Amino acid sequence: xTSQHIQPPPRLLLGATLLFWGAMSGQSLxxxxxxxxxxxxxxxxxxxxFNDQACLRAWYVSLILSILIAIPIxxxxxxxxxxxxxxxxxxxxxxxxxFVQSFGFSNYxxxxxxxxxxxxxxxxxxxxxxxxxxxxxxxxxxxFIAIIxxxxxxxxxxxxxxxxxxxxxxGWLMMAHVRRRIFAMITILIFAAVIGLGGQIGLSKLYIxxxxxxxxxxxxxxxxxxxxxxxxxxxxxIKQSPEMMWRVxxxxxxxxxxxxxxxxxxxxxxxxxxIIYPKSLDPEAIEFRALDSTDLAVDNSFYLLRENMNREDIxxxxxxxxxxxxxxxxxPLPLPGNTSTxxxxxxxxxxxxxxxxxxxxxxxxxxxxxxxxxxxxxxxPPPFPIEDLSIDEYESExxxxxxxxxxxxxxxxxxxxxxxxxxxxxxxxxxxxxxxIGRAHASRKRPTPIETFLTxxxxxxxxxxxxxxxxxxxxxxxxxxYSIGFSVMEKNDSNDEWIIxxxxxxxxxxVWIKERQQWVDLDPTPSDWLFAETIAxxxxxxxxxxxxxxxxxxxxxxxxPANRLGVNIAMxxxxxxxxxxxxxxxxxxxxxxxxxxxxxxxxxxxxxxPLHQLEKAALKVLGPRNLGExxxxxxxxLKANQISETDLEQAFDLHQQxxxxxxxxxxxxxxxLSEITQKLIKQLTKS
Numbered sequence: 177x178t179s180q181h182i183q184p185p186p187r188l189l190l191g192a193t194l195l196f197w198g199a200m201s202g203q204s205l206x207x208x209x210x211x212x213x214x215x216x217x218x219x220x221x222x223x224x225x226f227n228d229q230a231c232l233r234a235w236y237v238s239l240i241l242s243i244l245i246a247i248p249i250x251x252x253x254x255x256x257x258x259x260x261x262x263x264x265x266x267x268x269x270x271x272x273x274x275f276v277q278s279f280g281f282s283n284y285x286x287x288x289x290x291x292x293x294x295x296x297x298x299x300x301x302x303x304x305x306x307x308x309x310x311x312x313x314x315x316x317x318x319x320f321i322a323i324i325x326x327x328x329x330x331x332x333x334x335x336x337x338x339x340x341x342x343x344x345x346x347g348w349l350m351m352a353h354v355r356r357r358i359f360a361m362i363t364i365l366i367f368a369a370v371i372g373l374g375g376q377i378g379l380s381k382l383y384i385x386x387x388x389x390x391x392x393x394x395x396x397x398x399x400x401x402x403x404x405x406x407x408x409x410x411x412x413x414i415k416q417s418p419e420m421m422w423r424v425x426x427x428x429x430x431x432x433x434x435x436x437x438x439x440x441x442x443x444x445x446x447x448x449x450x451i452i453y454p455k456s457l458d459p460e461a462i463e464f465r466a467l468d469s470t471d472l473a474v475d476n477s478f479y480l481l482r483e484n485m486n487r488e489d490i491x492x493x494x495x496x497x498x499x500x501x502x503x504x505x506x507x508p509l510p511l512p513g514n515t516s517t518x519x520x521x522x523x524x525x526x527x528x529x530x531x532x533x534x535x536x537x538x539x540x541x542x543x544x545x546x547x548x549x550x551x552x553x554x555x556x557p558p559p560f561p562i563e564d565l566s567i568d569e570y571e572s573e574x575x576x577x578x579x580x581x582x583x584x585x586x587x588x589x590x591x592x593x594x595x596x597x598x599x600x601x602x603x604x605x606x607x608x609x610x611x612x613i614g615r616a617h618a619s620r621k622r623p624t625p626i627e628t629f630l631t632x633x634x635x636x637x638x639x640x641x642x643x644x645x646x647x648x649x650x651x652x653x654x655x656x657x658y659s660i661g662f663s664v665m666e667k668n669d670s671n672d673e674w675i676i677x678x679x680x681x682x683x684x685x686x687v688w689i690k691e692r693q694q695w696v697d698l699d700p701t702p703s704d705w706l707f708a709e710t711i712a713x714x715x716x717x718x719x720x721x722x723x724x725x726x727x728x729x730x731x732x733x734x735x736x737p738a739n740r741l742g743v744n745i746a747m748x749x750x751x752x753x754x755x756x757x758x759x760x761x762x763x764x765x766x767x768x769x770x771x772x773x774x775x776x777x778x779x780x781x782x783x784x785x786p787l788h789q790l791e792k793a794a795l796k797v798l799g800p801r802n803l804g805e806x807x808x809x810x811x812x813x814l815k816a817n818q819i820s821e822t823d824l825e826q827a828f829d830l831h832q833q834x835x836x837x838x839x840x841x842x843x844x845x846x847x848x849l850s851e852i853t854q855k856l857i858k859q860l861t862k863s
Contacts, residue, residue: 182284182314187796189348190274190316191215193323196341197267201330210271217278223800224762226280234272237758242269251727257504260329266322277315283799287311320349401464401508401533403450404441404660406639406683409615409625414637416609417678418717420724422501422510424664424674430495432674433549435697436510437661440531440686442560444643445568447615447625449658451531452563464527464535467518479518479526481534481555490517494551500544500728501676509534510661510676512549513556513686513697521545531657532556532686532695542731554695559655559688567647574627575647584652590689593652594698597645605634605641607705613640638701642683645700655688659697665706675721786850787811787831793860819859827852 191211198207217223224230245268249261277285288311324342327333407414426432441449453462467479470490478490494516499509509518509526511534518526521544524537532555536543559565567575579585582600587593613625613633623631626647629640642658649656663682666675684699734743790811797817801810808828815821830849 182312183317184277184283184314184799185316185320185349186351187218188215189345190320190323192348193320193327193345194267196345197323197327197330200327200332200338200341201264202332207267210267214271214274214278222279223281224276224279225802226276226282228286230280231273231276231285234276237272238269241272245269251731264326264329266326267319270319270322273315274319277319281800281802283314284312285315287313320345401439401451401529401535403448404439404658405448406643407611407637408447408639408643409613410611411614412611414609414611416681419678420675420721421678422499422662422676423725423728424497424499424676425672426497426674427495428672430497432497432664433512435512435659435661435663435682435684435699436676437513437532437659437686437697438508438510439533439661440556440657440659442531442564442657443566444571444647444658449643452566453530454560454563462530464529467526467528467534477519479521481515481517481528482551482553485517489551494548496546496548498544498546500542500732502542502728503536503538504541505537506535509536511547513659513695514549514551514554516548516551519546519548528555530557540731540735542728544732552694556686556695558693559657564655564657564688565650565653567650570624571626571647572651574624574630575644575651578630579648579651582648584648587652589691590654590687591691593649593654594687597648598698598700601641601645601700602702605636605702607637607641607702608635609637611636638683638705641701642685645685645698649685649687649698654690656698657686657695659684659686663699663706785831785834786846786853787827789850789853790827790856790860793857797860814856814860817860819856823852823856823859827856 191214194207194211194214195204198204198211201207242262245265246262249258273285277283324345327338327341332338422436424432424436441451443450443452467481468483468485469477469479471477472487472490480490482489503509511518513532515534521536522539523543524539526534526536528534534555582596584593584596587596613628613636615625626640626644629636630644646656646658660681660683662676662680664674664676665680666677667673668675682699682701684697684701686695687698688694689696733739794811794814798810798813801807811824811828814824827849830845830852833845834849
């Protein structure tokens with residue numbers, strides 16, 4: 177079978193693409209080292225006679241590297257971004273295969289060699305003498321695509337420089353294939369730019385969709401500090417996730433808080449809650465502010481949730497608990513509404529807004545810290561005079577009718593109003609995750625879902641109860657806000673920790689107690705909801721919980737300063753031993769090929785003919801000669817590259833005459849061979 181040349185990427189393209197990936201991913205030094213190794217065959221003469229078995233071994237090494245990198249990425253905790261992060265390491269994972277391609281004598285891989293069943297089928301055919309078809313490809317082209325994919329998923333891929341680099345590198349590759357077909361090249365470049373832009377937008381939207389999926393009752397999304405989309409007015413059953421999200425470990429002998437808040441909102445419109453601030457406030461005052469911190473001892477910083485806290489506030493005895501779980505940059509911390517201080521969180525910053533929502537910028541995806549709570553003074557300032565009492569015009573009439581029927585305005589204290597509302601919901605309503613109240617008709621705003629819930633349906637989940645209670649309190653001149661977060665309700669008796677799942681996501685009301693000048697939590701949802709949301713323990717869920725607990729605990733253990741050095745030494749020690757082992761094996765089988773200068777005097781002949789001018793162009797297409805392969809046999813492979821076989825055979829004849837026939841008129845034959853050689857070079861360049 178005639179050996180067919182497979183077109184590799186242009187010279188230096190892979191090196192440039194690796195440097196581009198390094199710039200996008202922040203791995204500049206690593207990308208430079210790999211680029212130098214991959215492109216070094218352009219300058220050094222060391223080669224290895226890699227066969228299919230060597231290719232298969234390189235594939236196994238890539239698989240091992242993939243497993244070693246996938247494990248710590250998966251242990252990071254955030255499975256939504258684990259796969260994209262894994263793909264950013266493709267240039268490293270596929271490096272062994274590209275090394276075999278770059279330093280081997282063959283310029284292609286057999287695709288069948290990568291599949292176990294295909295290898296068995298091929299071996300059987302060889303034994304039976306049956307010819308089989310091989311799908312061949314140059315791995316450099318695959319490696320180029322892999323590097324581009326890795327770069328597109330890197331942190332800096334949203335910048336304009338990414339698209340400039342993508343178009344430049346794609347154009348470089350296309351020029352090697354289309355050459356003078358400018359229109360085709362421009363079309364392909366535009367297509368590459370559109371695909372790159374579309375893929376980037378698509379990946380961003382996919383990530384937003386995945387991270388904003390609802391985790392359970394109460395509609396807790398990934399976090400938006402300005403608005404919260406509820407399930408009010410939706411139909412059907414709420415899907416809840418039993419995934420373990422946080423773990424709360426109270427101090428010995430203490431109980432955990434009942435509710436952990438992630439956000440509060442004060443404006444209800446349509447079916448959603450949002451935030452509105454008084455227009456008189458300074459725009460800078462409504463932004464998140466960084467928490468003040470103070471050190472009472474070395475490496476013991478206290479983050480203060482209230483301003484102007486003194487040493488007595490920090491040191492007074494308060495209940496405390498540890499909280500542990502996976503989070504992402506800028507997400508909220510689930511905290512009690514009366515949190516005092518935070519400790520031991522490894523972070524780049526912690527912020528709080530005027531409604532008491534706290535968000536963290538962690539150094540790692542799994543965090544752990546200590547929370548001191550149950551302070552007499554809450555983190556939020558007093559209510560806004562208008563905004564925390566406003567009721568949407570479409571809800572106002574029904575809310576006031578129900579409030580009047582309950583006699584809320586005739587009650588003297590806020591506590592009496594709270595008790596009346598709780599009794600109303602406990603005795604006349606039922607909790608349900610099956611939603612049967614639709615939205616108001618498009619042509620009229622009444623009855624709204626909340627009005628239907630309060631007057632006729634009287635069944636719903638926590639969002640209905642929290643929203644209705646907030647509006648009823650406002651109608652009785654009590655400032656109130658809508659809060660979301662988690663209910664702490666499931667204890668793991670084996671290790672004295674409390675588990676927070678997606679099913680524990682909850683919504684409740686935050687009420688201003690004028691008599692005490694304090695914000696307090698009111699959970700108006702009937703208490704039987706706790707039993708409805710308690711999941712039955714099964715072996716599968718127990719296994720998942722144990723695995724997640726192991727992931728988080730191992731991750732935190734590994735990243736402790738006392739353990740990090742030892743883990744890194746052990747890991748890099750194993751990698752170094754592995755690399756040295758491969759290097760020793762490669763050193764024993766290394767072959768030094770002739771340089772271009774010595775190749776021109778191939779077969780130890782001192783006489784050169786014009787045909788040797790073809791060798792430079794042939795090297796770019798065919799690659800170096802295999803061991804034991806004659807120069808003429810090597811050049812004969814050019815017949816598969818759309819050049820004239822007649823011209824090539826005639827050139828061989830003239831070449832042999834000039835070298836071996838002393839009676840040949842050298843001048844005329846030399847001129848004729850020179851003309852044919854130039855013709856072949858042009859044909860080869862255009863092919």
